Amino acid sequence: MLTKYQSLCYKVFGRRAAKSSQIEYIKRSLEKAFMEVRPEAYISFAWMNGIMGAIAGVILILIYPLLSTIGISLPPKILAILIPSPLLLAAMAYFITLMIPETRANSRKKDIENKLPYALNFIAALSTAGITPALIFKALGEQKVYGEVSKEAAWIYRDIAIFSIDIITALRNAVRRTPSIRFQEFLQGAITTITSGGNLKNYFLAKAEEYMRENRRLQKEFLDTLGVLAESYVTVVVAGPLFLIIILSIMTLIGGGGGGSLMILYLIAFVMLPVSHLGFALAISSMAPEV
Numbered sequence: 001m002l003t004k005y006q007s008l009c010y011k012v013f014g015r016r017a018a019k020s021s022q023i024e025y026i027k028r029s030l031e032k033a034f035m036e037v038r039p040e041a042y043i044s045f046a047w048m049n050g051i052m053g054a055i056a057g058v059i060l061i062l063i064y065p066l067l068s069t070i071g072i073s074l075p076p077k078i079l080a081i082l083i084p085s086p087l088l089l090a091a092m093a094y095f096i097t098l099m100i101p102e103t104r105a106n107s108r109k110k111d112i113e114n115k116l117p118y119a120l121n122f123i124a125a126l127s128t129a130g131i132t133p134a135l136i137f138k139a140l141g142e143q144k145v146y147g148e149v150s151k152e153a154a155w156i157y158r159d160i161a162i163f164s165i166d167i168i169t170a171l172r173n174a175v176r177r178t179p180s181i182r183f184q185e186f187l188q189g190a191i192t193t194i195t196s197g198g199n200l201k202n203y204f205l206a207k208a209e210e211y212m213r214e215n216r217r218l219q220k221e222f223l224d225t226l227g228v229l230a231e232s233y234v235t236v237v238v239a240g241p242l243f244l245i246i247i248l249s250i251m252t253l254i255g256g257g258g259g260g261s262l263m264i265l266y267l268i269a270f271v272m273l274p275v276s277h278l279g280f281a282l283a284i285s286s287m288a289p290e291v
Contacts, residue, residue, distance in 0.1 A: 012048065013048065017044045061082050061083065111147045113183070115149050117215040121208050123208065126139060134157060152178055168195065171191050189203060225287065229280065248265050
């Protein structure tokens with residue numbers, strides 16, 4: 001669904017964007033990102049954002065001489081930044097827009113691979129009850145607790161139920177559009193099992209056990225890493241700054257003045273400590289696997 005701004009971009013650049021050499025790349029990126037936008041519409045959107053960035057740069061250049069008339073004086077060296085700003089802002093806006101689908105695809109990949117072991121347990125449980133693969137993917141698509149895996153399963157069932165595509169072709173389409181390598185391997189294995197006449201139930205059970213073993217291994221590795229991070233945290237964020245504060249306080253008392261030492265204490269207390277805590281929190285959050 002396009003916004004009004006995106007619709008305007010498509011009306012202006014749609015025909016030219018359809019002939020762009022990037023059309024296939026953008027199409028794959030949008031599919032992996034689960035963004036329901038036509039590739040030519042998104043390319044038009046990126047082009048328009050580039051033009052808007054260039055216009056913003058031109059406005060900055062035009063504003064510069066007007067500032068002196070209202071008593072605001074800026075150093076002449078700033079012109080070295082303002083003159084190329086239309087080109088820089090245009091390129092920045094264009095490439096950031098093109099990077100959005102890849103960024104979302106990477107986010108989806110992480111979510112799929114985190115939740116895949118648990119989703120496979122759900123698939124294996126349904127397969128033991130004799131439910132057909134199409135209905136298994138339908139049921140999985142309705143379980144929102146599995147996040148992006150549910151969306152992938154819903155797409156597979158949509159291809160089967162709405163577009164009357166056979167299960168093998170639907171799985172091949174899912175292999176092509178999913179951003180997760182592990183999910184691709186699982187689906188490719190299911191395709192091979194079906195085409196070779198193998199037992200799909202046994203395949204689902206084996207994959208569920210394999211992925212849960214792998215998940216337990218990753219959880220153990222994360223706990224070991226967390227132990228190392230905890231020791232580093234105590235040394236770098238707790239003991240180190242405390243030692244510096246004590247040494248600087250003693251130096252300030254002995255030296256008598258200590259203006260520079262006092263400034264360092266302020267930097268440690270109000271800059272170094274908060275940044276260190278935030279850095280460790282972000283590092284642990286990015287490394288933590290799905291529980």
